[in-house]
Amino acid sequence: xxxxxxxxxxxxTRHVQSTAAxxxxxSVETLIADLLSNHGEISGLTIxxxxxxxxxxxxxxxxxxxxxxxxxxxxxxxxxxxxxxxxFEVDQTPANYAAFLTAAEPGRQELARRLNRVPGATPQxxxxxxxxxxxxxxxxxxxxxxxxxxxxFASWFNRGFLxxxxxxxxxxxxxxxxxxxxxxxxxxxxxxxxxxxxxxSDRRCFAFFxxxxxxxxxxxxxxxxxxxxxxxVQKLLAEDRKALAAEDADTAVFYSISNxxxxxxxxxxxxxxxxxxxxxLAAELPNIGTFVTL
Numbered sequence: 001x002x003x004x005x006x007x008x009x010x011x012x013t014r015h016v017q018s019t020a021a022x023x024x025x026x027s028v029e030t031l032i033a034d035l036l037s038n039h040g041e042i043s044g045l046t047i048x049x050x051x052x053x054x055x056x057x058x059x060x061x062x063x064x065x066x067x068x069x070x071x072x073x074x075x076x077x078x079x080x081x082x083x084x085x086x087x088f089e090v091d092q093t094p095a096n097y098a099a100f101l102t103a104a105e106p107g108r109q110e111l112a113r114r115l116n117r118v119p120g121a122t123p124q125x126x127x128x129x130x131x132x133x134x135x136x137x138x139x140x141x142x143x144x145x146x147x148x149x150x151x152x153f154a155s156w157f158n159r160g161f162l163x164x165x166x167x168x169x170x171x172x173x174x175x176x177x178x179x180x181x182x183x184x185x186x187x188x189x190x191x192x193x194x195x196x197x198x199x200x201s202d203r204r205c206f207a208f209f210x211x212x213x214x215x216x217x218x219x220x221x222x223x224x225x226x227x228x229x230x231x232x233v234q235k236l237l238a239e240d241r242k243a244l245a246a247e248d249a250d251t252a253v254f255y256s257i258s259n260x261x262x263x264x265x266x267x268x269x270x271x272x273x274x275x276x277x278x279x280x281l282a283a284e285l286p287n288i289g290t291f292v293t294l
Contacts, residue, residue, distance in 0.1 A: 028054050029069055035114050036107060048118040055128060063131050071142040074107035109148045122156070122212035126263035129153070133265060150266055157210060157218070157264065159272045164280070167205040167220060169198045178217055179205070182260040186222075186233060197222055200243040204252075206277045208269055219269040221277055222256040225249035225288070233294050251290040252281050 024031065028051060035047045055066055084100040115121050129149045136142050167179060176198075180188045188194050197203055207220035224236045225246050233255050235241070254277075257270055278291045 024050050024054075028066065029073070032069070032074075032111060036111060041117075044114060045118055048115045048121065052115060052118060052121060052124050056124065060131075060135060064135050067132055067136055067142055067145060070108045070111070070145050074111060075144075076104060076106050106148055108145060109152060112148070112152055116156070122210070123216060125149075126153075126213070126261055128263070130261075130263035133262065153264060153267050156212075157267055157269075161210060162208045162218070162269070162272070163211065164273070164276050165207055165209055167198065167207050167217075169195055171198075174215060175217070178260065179207075179220060182217065182220070182258050183256065184258040185256040186237060196237075196239065201246045202226070202244040202249055204277075204281070206273065206280075208273055217260045218264060219257065219259050219273055221254055221258075221273055223277065223281070224253040224255055225285070226251045226253055229253070229290065229292055230294070236294075246285055247287055249285070250287060251292065252278065252288050254291070254293045 026034075031047055031051050031054070035044060035051065038044045038047060055063065058066065080103045081100070084096070084103040088096040088100045112125060116125060129146070132143075132146055132149065136145070167175065169176075176194060180191075180194055188197070198205055202225040204223040204225065205220060206223070207217040209217060224230070225244060226236070227244065227248065227250055229251055230236055230253060236253065236255055254274055257273070259265070259269070274293075281288055281291075
């Protein structure tokens, strides 16, 4: 049954992708309106795929126009918000409460939700926010769109959905390449440098992944297992240092933590990652009694 489901899901994904790749004479604004008014799942996925494909093909000018449309046409109706709030204040029924919440939510949030139903849409929406942060100044009124992205991403990428995975020298090459590219604190100069950080018994690396982005680390932390607290990071990264057996260490040093996705800026992962790694290391190596950051 699982195999059949996987085959059907693959065929359906290919159908949506091939349809999205086809030419559609309608404007992207018309597609957005159609998607928000559409109640059919199949046609909604097709339209959503069209919008995502169209956005990905836009130049910066086109993307700014897209964001301008989102800001100007898919916001909230202030009069409607006041009306529903007044109705709720008079009679606090579930129906009035639901009407107020509906009125208070910008249409662009529902747009993002419907786009996210398209197979493979989550990384595309993260990339869309990356473009938003790059193209729209923070003091621009259109930057209010980012509040909606943050609101949605905080739910979509909450700790309950994240998967902690160890990264080691045997991890797939495409993941290791991204660790090199995303290291933001202490640059990894070469594959030999990466191997020195991953292969020895006194080195660890862990990353959070999201099921919708299984090949993209969201954040990762590098850990050195030591005896005592080292005086500097340079000593930890020295090429000629002597490796320590993990069972002889008494300290775990979190010496580098890197956020990987610019489109997830402001979404907090670091504290959860360090806490989870510390718990896992304490369970694996009871000899570790001290946890520090450098």
